[in-house]
Amino acid sequence: MMPTLVMLGYSARIAAATNALIVTLPSFSAFVAHIPKAQFDWTLVIITSVVAVIGAQTGAAFMANKVKSKTLAQIFALVLVGLAVYRIYLLL
Numbered sequence: 001m002m003p004t005l006v007m008l009g010y011s012a013r014i015a016a017a018t019n020a021l022i023v024t025l026p027s028f029s030a031f032v033a034h035i036p037k038a039q040f041d042w043t044l045v046i047i048t049s050v051v052a053v054i055g056a057q058t059g060a061a062f063m064a065n066k067v068k069s070k071t072l073a074q075i076f077a078l079v080l081v082g083l084a085v086y087r088i089y090l091l092l
Contacts (some may be wrong), residue, residue: 006073012040012072013063016063053064
């Protein structure tokens, strides 16, 4: 979704925030649908949650103060190219 929003003219910051919201809502509804049959490893859930919150706060502070929208778009493009190269490598 983010590349499409950037191509439509939205800044990388707005596109990233919109993408996060768009991904969160269906993920949460899928999670709720699976709760009745779920079996959780609570140690893993707690560790993952703590690390995710710390990472989210660190990333938000970094994005707010240090990274310009154009730089974010370039980083995102590099990550996408890297993932594409990796996927092609796996196919060979």
